[in-house]
Amino acid sequence: MESSKEKDMRQPDLIIPYQEPAPKGDNVEFQTTLASTLPMAAVFMRNKYVGWSAVAFSIQSWLGESEETKKSTGTPGYFNVGMAVSSLLVTYLPLFLPQQGAQRGSATEAPAPAPA
DSSP states (O other): OTTTSOOOOOOGGGOOOOOOOOOOHHHHHHHHHHHHHHHHHHHHHTOHHHHHHHHHHHHHHHHTOOHHHHHHOSSOHHHHHHHHHHHHHHHHHHHHSOOSTTSSOOTTSOOOOOOO
């Protein structure tokens, strides 16, 4: 009968309570800086790849923000996501609203004659 009961080998005096590690503030700051500056870079360069990376970084920083970073940063995470999505819309805007002068011709051709 004694073999069916197993003896508890844990010793209460050896138990170490869990201590949460100290957060690394530098990574969070760098990530939020990227999340807020990449949308501006995407708008200025009209680069779709930078726009998509801005969306990815902003969502990642929004999901990873803690209570301490919410208090220390001025803009909330969802604001950065909105800016990234709007920068992505700006980069895709020429697909839906093409420019009038870009329909025909090249930059090296002579301009069309002006109507009399």
